[in-house]
Amino acid sequence: MYDAKWKSNFRRKLINWFDGHQRELPWRQRKTPYRIWISEIMLQQTQVATVVDYFNRFTKRFPTVAALAQADQAEVLKLWEGLGYYRRARQLHAAAQIIVEEHAGEFPTDFESVLALPGIGRYTAGAILSIALDQKLPILEGNTIRLFARLMTMQSDPRTTDNQKALWEFSESLLPRKRCGDFNQALMELGSQICNPKRPKCLVCPVNNLCMTAVQGLQEQIPVASKKVKYEVLLEAAIVINQQERILVRQCGPGERWESLWDFPRYTLSQNAEAKSHAQQLQLQLKEETGLGVELSGPLFQMKHAVTRYRITLQCWKGDSVTGRLRKTPTPTRWATLSEIEEMPMSITGRKIARKLKSP
DNA sequence: AATACGGGGGC
DNA sequence: GCCCCAGTATT
Structure with a gap:
């Protein structure tokens, strides 16, 4: 079902769609590892629309790793004020200082070193290195979990450990030879703009004929909802x-x-x-x-x-x-x-x- | 596997 | 009011 032909069709259709439909976002103007890093940390569990102004203010005040590393934590937190998950700001600041001390102020370019930085997990490390440096690394986050679950017609909660493993493998198996950064961004763009949680826009989806969930009309059943947290x-x-x-x-x-x-x-x-x-x-x-x-x-x-x-x-x-x-x-x-x-x-x-x- | 960690967009 | 958002770290 997801053979080589399916995958090459998917890659081609997705990247073609992305080339014509990607949003203009501030971090897409100059894709340096530093700027992608800042954007990815801010975007953790936070919607694009919320992040834009914070990103512009932050990168204006701290244009480089060194500038961020030298700042007082209070000033970093002030620029983060209202964004939530403030540990992100403290870890971002700490990571900048580590980069200055251990990587001569240059954002590291190998996966293991990036992953070792505080606040950076598998998703963020893959996102930074693929988007900024076009390294062939997979991603998996909210948008792609939903997108992949639908493409695969996953019949159980995609957040379980076993299903996460399968989804990471699927993400890796999909990566193209070239333009991995654009491909990963295209996955997320499709997930957020077309393959959204409620009433996905399957009629205008560039890969609707490759998606068994769309073909069978199971959009409201997949992804299977996780257990709700009590308040x-x-x-x-x-x-x-x-x-x-x-x-x-x-x-x-x-x-x-x-x-x-x-x-x-x-x-x-x-x-x-x-x-x-x-x-x-x-x-x-x-x-x-x-x-x-x-x-x-x-x-x-x-x-x-x-x-x-x-x-x-x-x-x-x-x-x-x-x-x-x-x-x-x-x-x-x-x-x-x-x-x-x-x-x-x-x-x-x-x-x-x-x-x-x-x-x- | 569950939980802590914020705040807001969108319906 | 509810769901969800370009997740990570800790228990």
Whole structure:
């Protein structure tokens, strides 16, 4: 079924389609390993449309490996602010320093060395080296998993270990002799633009007659859905304490969500109680922990924030007329003005609260 | 094999 | 509200 003839047809049709339909994207203008690397890290679990502006800002500020390696981590995180998965930024920064020290500042060109860099797994190593240097290496990620599952009419969850192995082998077996980078990008472009999850555009797909799923009309059944992850709901309160134009902020600690990013003090609320009694409870608790006189008013606003396995409802209170001295706090804290806060890498909730404070 | 790690696009 | 996104690292 997937014999040499099928594969050569597939390669030819796919690459022809890509030549006429590929999107113009900033990282496609100059395909250096550095720029492809940055784009691939940003694109991990993140849609193209979200990445474009971040990529442009980041590569303008850090045009080379050396520039990135020399930066302060806080500045790297600031440019990553809002993109999520902040470990990517820290590992990107660490990898730049490794490249300077161990590879003379040149992005390595052999698969094993690239794979050894922090934040780079099999997909990203293959993507960088194929796209930037046209090396013959396979890829497998969200788009290609779905595309291959449909091409192969895979009848079980493509995310299982066994099926992943089969999909990697399929990806490798498909690689053309030349233009492997374009071919890999074409696979992903087809997966995202045509072979999309819901209602794929099989009528305009360049390989629809090679796809048994399309021929049999099984698009909604394949790929087989993975087990769903359960969510639980958390309720948290953020508190804004003003003291002579300065606001108390804290840095999230190790093992905590948003590690090393700045945030406002937050407390978990039990779910069923009334907001007002929570506010009073928090007031007492905060007085205890900071030694400050704390007055509460609010809530300022509420927001919901979905994270992988749980959901947060965040409430925010604005404090006023705070006097006294800070005695002790659970994590690193500092009093910062709103303009100082603008320069600090903030969690998404911190960022939204700060924006709200600036233009109420 | 499961889980942590963010935030947003699109319907 | 739900699914999914150019995944990686850890347990």
